[in-house]
Amino acid sequence: MLEKYKTQFIGNSIQFVVLDEKGLVRESDNTCIPLKTGDSLKEFHPFFESLEAIAPEANNEITFNCIHLESEEKELITDLVLRREDNALLLVIYDLTQHYNEYQSVAQARNESIIQEQLIALKNIELEERERFKDQFIRNFSHEIRNPLTSIMSLTQVLSQTDLTAEQEQMVQYLNQSNAQLRLLLEDILSISMISSGKLQLVDKEFNLIKLLNLLTFTYNTKAKEAGLEFVAKIDEKLPQIVASDRLRIYQIITNILDNAIKYTETGQIEFSVQLNQKRANKANIRFEISDTGRGIPAAQLESIFTSFTQVYDTDKEQGSGLGLSIVKGLLKLMDSEIQVTSEMDQGTRFFFDLNLKYPLPSSQRADKKDEILDTVVRKNLKKDKYKLLLVEDDVMIQTVVFKFLSGTDRFFIEIVSDGAKVMEEVVNTQYDLIIMDINIPNISGDQIARLIRDFPFKGIKDIPIIGVTGTLYDEDIAAYKAAGMNAIIPKPFAQEELLKVVFRYLK
């Protein structure tokens, strides 16, 4: 009985073949492969041809697993056992085709998945490298361009304060406009690079939202008038006054959209609406909406306008970087929001987004007070008539510019040092009231010098206000300079009033 069952189960899957020493078939039960007495197995499949080479190394019995003996007629995957028996060879063929095919499909899925993982990992490395290169390139590029730009901008400003003919004045005005555009472009490129590389970090601080909206309304009312447009602001009275968020980035988002609205609207109006959606759990959900009566955006382009360097229209009215909306999208994403747009050709465009802003805070009026204190500081009366100021800068043009900006006020004695290694000696020998210091100077960097000054044992030296000047605007760098002991950082390029404002703030 048992034999019968065994035969039923394995009968068709095992073949016994007896071979002579030359590999010719003596006997075969032909279960899997039809063989005749005298057949040469070498002719049946090349596997058997290799047995000649294998035989000398083999013991009395050898097993080969998962050997494909397929022929034109059928697929056959086998385990083979070869055993020496007296003057003959016994070959046992196990037909395990079904078993191995099942294993094959498992191996297929596993290998494909591993290969895919390897290729994705490789792709990611490549993308990261490319991103790093791009990031470094933009960083270097924006840094290197800031020195010449500072010179051009500042010297244009100095030039505008000299006696000029009407024609020259007009040319200087054009120069100023181009400078402003160039500066804006540079800021945009830097912003987009920081957003895309994930280096931009939001700085949530309390600020007066109403004041910000009033400032925007005032600024864009003027801009719209200049462009022959009407500006309508609808600010909800129920909005919280003090909120906590990144004021600078909210300002950047709104100004980017408003600038676009003015740029693409020839007649009609720009409407700026800020409405409270709801207040819940110390959070105010606020809808910001900017609509215009401009020429509109074709439906097919509504998606692509948020991609870098996309401009729907070529316009002579004002050149832009093509980065504005891309920056808006990136910043809003950081704020867990999303920019929405609807547009109708020749009717206008409407951009809107919702922000969840924290309010009210325990120190709800602090932001306001801080602003006032700051204003007082800036406007304070200075104790001395003249202050001793050290300028550490190796670029002769920047030296000239800063010198011109400061000397115009008639409040400073200015010394200039262009070698980092000589700064400490100068600081120790002369009692300075303030130091303006470029970060990248020869021999020792500005932040290293700041650290040395702060570590100096004598009062009067260790507490000299230091204002850093840099072409690097990455948050991490600015934080490092401040940690080194610099009181404030002025980004290049800078205008005269920007420099003076900071200098006066830190004079005692």
Next chain:
Amino acid sequence: MGMQKSKKVLLLGHFGVGKTSLIRRFVSDSFSDAYKVTIGVHITKKVVDLPSGTNLSMILWDLEGTDELHLIRNAYLMGTHGVIFVFDVTRPATFQNIQRDLDIIKEKVKKAPVLIVGNKMDLVDPADVKRLLDENEIHSDYLTSAKTGDEVNEAFLEIASQLDA
């Protein structure tokens, strides 16, 4: 007619590097983009006429790809005359431990010549591959493409010549 010899040649390397495709290109001058994982071993044969006048019957053992060469069954390795080690130029994982892999092969298949072949050259810029291999100090005897056939015959005929010597 010259002398006929039969030589067993193993193709080894990680999975998915194109061992089966190289054999298919060499034996039947064909190629398929579909990847079918080899399990166990497929054995094919091609007889080549060598300049020496020898008819060499190359018994090509296409082994299941693995990155664990030390686990290959000994039965597969017995009687091996020559080895072609194949890696995929697009996947560093298949060649980053090549020296360790070659040491294992030399330990297991003593005396057999080993030819090192980087495959899938059609997918990459040759200059990039050269730089990558140089940087990693990886020697390759042939850089092939089973898809285009580039350098495939040359590689197989090279090992055939070495086995004829």
